[in-house]
Amino acid sequence: MSAPFQRHRLTPWILMAPQLGIVLVFFFWPALQAIEQAFYVEDAFGLSREFAGFANFQAVLSDKAYYQALGTTLIFSLAVALGAMSIALLLAVMADRVIRGARIYRTLLVWPYAVAPAVAGVLWLFLFDPTLGLISGLLGNIGIGWDHKLNGVQALALVIMASVWKQMSYNFVFFLAALQALPKSLLEAAAIDRAGPWRRFWTITFPLLSPTAFFLLVMNSVYAFFETFGTIDTVTSGGPGGATTTLVYKVYQDGFVGQDMGASAAQSVLLMALVGGLTWFQFRYLERKVQY
Amino acid sequence: MQRAFLLSSLGITLALGACASSAQANTQITWWHAMGGALGDKVDQIATDFNASQENYTVKPVFKGNYSETMTSAIAAFRAGEGPDIVQIYEVGTATMMGAKGAIVPVYQLMASADVDFDPEGYLPAVTGYYTDPDGNMLSLPFNSSTPVTYYNRERLEQAGVEEIPRTWQALGEALQKIVDSGAASCGLTTTWPSWVMLENYSAINDVPFASQANGFEGTDARLRFNRTAVVDHIERLTQWQDDGRFAYGGRFDDAAPKFYSGDCALMMGSSASYANIKENVDFDFGVAPLPYDADVVEQANNSIIGGASLWVLDGLDETHQQGVAEFFEYLSSPEVQADWHQYSGYLPITQAAADLTREQGFYADHPGTDVAIKQITIGEPTENSKGLRLGNMVQIRDVINGELEEIFSGDVGGQEGLDEAASRGNALLEKFESAHQ
Numbered sequence: 001m002s003a004p005f006q007r008h009r010l011t012p013w014i015l016m017a018p019q020l021g022i023v024l025v026f027f028f029w030p031a032l033q034a035i036e037q038a039f040y041v042e043d044a045f046g047l048s049r050e051f052a053g054f055a056n057f058q059a060v061l062s063d064k065a066y067y068q069a070l071g072t073t074l075i076f077s078l079a080v081a082l083g084a085m086s087i088a089l090l091l092a093v094m095a096d097r098v099i100r101g102a103r104i105y106r107t108l109l110v111w112p113y114a115v116a117p118a119v120a121g122v123l124w125l126f127l128f129d130p131t132l133g134l135i136s137g138l139l140g141n142i143g144i145g146w147d148h149k150l151n152g153v154q155a156l157a158l159v160i161m162a163s164v165w166k167q168m169s170y171n172f173v174f175f176l177a178a179l180q181a182l183p184k185s186l187l188e189a190a191a192i193d194r195a196g197p198w199r200r201f202w203t204i205t206f207p208l209l210s211p212t213a214f215f216l217l218v219m220n221s222v223y224a225f226f227e228t229f230g231t232i233d234t235v236t237s238g239g240p241g242g243a244t245t246t247l248v249y250k251v252y253q254d255g256f257v258g259q260d261m262g263a264s265a266a267q268s269v270l271l272m273a274l275v276g277g278l279t280w281f282q283f284r285y286l287e288r289k290v291q292y
Numbered sequence: 293m294q295r296a297f298l299l300s301s302l303g304i305t306l307a308l309g310a311c312a313s314s315a316q317a318n319t320q321i322t323w324w325h326a327m328g329g330a331l332g333d334k335v336d337q338i339a340t341d342f343n344a345s346q347e348n349y350t351v352k353p354v355f356k357g358n359y360s361e362t363m364t365s366a367i368a369a370f371r372a373g374e375g376p377d378i379v380q381i382y383e384v385g386t387a388t389m390m391g392a393k394g395a396i397v398p399v400y401q402l403m404a405s406a407d408v409d410f411d412p413e414g415y416l417p418a419v420t421g422y423y424t425d426p427d428g429n430m431l432s433l434p435f436n437s438s439t440p441v442t443y444y445n446r447e448r449l450e451q452a453g454v455e456e457i458p459r460t461w462q463a464l465g466e467a468l469q470k471i472v473d474s475g476a477a478s479c480g481l482t483t484t485w486p487s488w489v490m491l492e493n494y495s496a497i498n499d500v501p502f503a504s505q506a507n508g509f510e511g512t513d514a515r516l517r518f519n520r521t522a523v524v525d526h527i528e529r530l531t532q533w534q535d536d537g538r539f540a541y542g543g544r545f546d547d548a549a550p551k552f553y554s555g556d557c558a559l560m561m562g563s564s565a566s567y568a569n570i571k572e573n574v575d576f577d578f579g580v581a582p583l584p585y586d587a588d589v590v591e592q593a594n595n596s597i598i599g600g601a602s603l604w605v606l607d608g609l610d611e612t613h614q615q616g617v618a619e620f621f622e623y624l625s626s627p628e629v630q631a632d633w634h635q636y637s638g639y640l641p642i643t644q645a646a647a648d649l650t651r652e653q654g655f656y657a658d659h660p661g662t663d664v665a666i667k668q669i670t671i672g673e674p675t676e677n678s679k680g681l682r683l684g685n686m687v688q689i690r691d692v693i694n695g696e697l698e699e700i701f702s703g704d705v706g707g708q709e710g711l712d713e714a715a716s717r718g719n720a721l722l723e724k725f726e727s728a729h730q
Contacts, residue, residue, distance in 0.1 A: 043728055044388050045395040046371045059724075065717070131542075131550040149543035150702045238691075239544060240698035257360045258688040259367065259388060260724070 031272065037265035044259035056266035065242060066250070066267070073246040076160060077224035083164040084223075085216055088171030089209075093201070095172075096179045106176065113169035117230030124162040125235050148236065152243025155236045159244050162235060163228045170223075171216050178212040179205070210290045218282055225275055247271050321616045322376040323353045326362040326601065327436070330568070334636055342623050349616035359385070359601065360687065366606070370395055375606040377617055380435060382601045383422055384686035387508065389604050390431060391684065391729045397605040397614070399621065400429040406618030410625075414643045418595050418669045422680040423602050426509065432602040433621050436639040438565035439596045439669050440489045442584070446577040448558035451476035457559070457581035459593075461529070464584050468538040468559070477558040480538040482548045484562040487693040488599055489583075491518055494526055496597045496678035498589040503722075508682035512726040516689070516718045519711040522589045528707035531700055541701040544694050549573075563599060564665035567638035580661030582668045594678040595671045600639060631655075640666055684725025689718040 136146035148155040238245035255264025356362040359382035366379040403410035452471040468480030495502040500521040505514035533539035542548025552560035585593035630646030656663040696714035
């Protein structure tokens with residue numbers, strides 16, 4: 001199989017070139033610039049620039065707000081990844097059994113993925129607005145005061161819900177595809193051996209889904225770390241009291257709102273290292289548990 | 293498609309250029325602004341009117357998103373060498389712009405080198421104070437300035453038997469108690485822009501320092517002082533009111549406005565420029581009153597301070613562009629344009645002449661309450677504490693303050709403790725600004 005490619009050394013590179021070009025221009029180049037910027041103190045207009053060594057990193061790492069954002073990010077990412085994956089798995093298992101109208105269900109379940117993060121945020125904001133929201137009004141009727149503008153726990157719960165809802169569809173597609181690709185013979189054999197549906201799921205289906213689940217875990221972590229920015233920005237803007245300020249939101253706040261490029265770049269570099277490390281960990285340790 | 297369009301428009305331009313070569317060249321001036329919606333339409337109209345009034349220059353307004361987006365884009369464009377001629381920057385960005393000495397052309401220099409009529413004395417001191425250097429030179433042109441006022445729901449007040457909005461916080465507390473006790477409204481008072489209204493303007497009106505060094509006017513070594521003044525008692529008072537329903541925190545920026553629109557809160561403190569929006573959103577009779585002062589701190593109110601934005605001229609323009617910007621600024625400051633802008637938007641008239649013209653036209657008589665802001669801001673000679681704020685990294689400092697206020701109002705930390713934390717985190721940002729601008 002590999003023989004033709006060994007003869008054409010250049011062809012694979014030419015085929016990959018467009019993709020590599022995009023990665024170089026939109027990832028490596030800005031990443032290198034961020035690393036450079038992290039070592040300088042600069043005014044907003046770039047008129048004066050001074051080498052600062054590790055001062056930016058020191059300032060970031062001695063800032064209490066940074067650790068608060070780190071804690072928030074961990075809770076948020078864990079909740080989003082686990083929430084989005086478990087709900088998607090449940091829905092996929094149920095959709096897999098549906099025979100009549102299966103396409104309609106699937107289409108409806110995939111739909112939220114087509115919604116932009118900011119729009120997803122606004123939709124949930126309408127439902128939960130403390131003054132005008134539909135659900136917050138219902139909650140008020142049963143004696144639960146909903147005010148995510150003051151209550152940090154509620155605010156975090158709200159952005160988690162919005163982010164989970166949005167990502168669920170993506171996971172659903174993958175889980176459903178994986179479920180439909182499972183060898184039916186294994187499940188039938190188990191059924192003949194009198195294994196109930198619960199047991200069949202945990203001993204056969206779930207382990208066989210593990211490559212998909214692992215892939216989704218990596219994708220969901222990256223999603224929770226980076227792509228939830230729009231949701232957070234529209235729903236809470238990082239508040240109240242920094243309760244929903246994740247690391248990537250803090251990079252934005254310090255860099256784009258506060259015009260503090262050095263601190264913002266230092267945080268990006270730390271974030272890059274953190275996510276890189278996390279992905280490495282996932283591949284190194286979790287992947288071993290995956291059965292291909 | 294796009295390419296075809298470009299080519300054809302290039303062709304047209306060439307053709308036009310060929311036959312119009314005898315006419316004087318027209319210089320285009322770009323103006324980046326942050327006025328969306330109805331205000332954006334007005335900005336377009338101002339530019340169109342200016343363009344029609346003369347033939348040498350064409351002002352082209354471009355909406356660049358909200359204030360921080362506009363500022364960020366302008367800075368990024370400047371760094372790339374493609375900045376606009378004029379950019380609208382909000383007041384908390386002022387110190388950053390002033391610090392960027394090589395990036396801006398001060399307005400007083402621009403007006404002096406261009407041959408136009410320009411009298412800095414004609415501007416309201418409380419407005420220009422914000423945008424002048426220590427020697428009294430105007431660095432940017434005030435455009436849209438507002439100040440917070442109290443909006444009240446007449447129907448709710450009547451129900452509660454409150455005749456008018458009291459002038460002091462003490463008496464206001466009693467009035468709010470009446471409103472809540474009588475069941476006229478479930479909440480007495482809310483506020484938009486919490487830090488701006490409850491800390492920055494409270495400090496100015498009650499003549500206490502928000503920060504040292506005359507609120508930053510006298511040096512970048514200014515440090516926050518609000519955790520050592522009557523502000524602490526004031527925030528503690530609000531926290532207490534939050535518990536008994538007299539006050540309800542409604543979020544940052546303008547987020548609290550729906551609480552007033554819906555009638556949940558009988559009073560709202562917010563920008564004078566919210567007038568048009570409130571009018572559009574409520575179906576009850578509402579009134580406007582000045583912000584109260586604190587009878588325990590002062591005997592009468594100082595002037596309040598402004599928010600809003602001013603127009604900065606970015607460096608790197610040739611002489612023709614500079615002349616064009618100067619002439620446009622002259623047009624923009626004329627009483628007619630200013631009075632129209634003021635009446636349309638609720639922003640303050642930036643010149644005395646525009647305020648007088650508005651009064652002569654009978655606008656204040658026809659729209660009661662619209663002159664509260666201008667009266668409040670011109671109430672006396674601004675003191676060291678009411679000239680305004682000039683603090684670096686102010687955008688982030690406001691974020692810090694709002695964050696701590698949220699923790700205080702939710703009962704997580706005490707008033708003193710929260711404000712101490714806000715001040716120390718804010719001071720770290722001020723130190724950073726100071727070291728970057730030495």
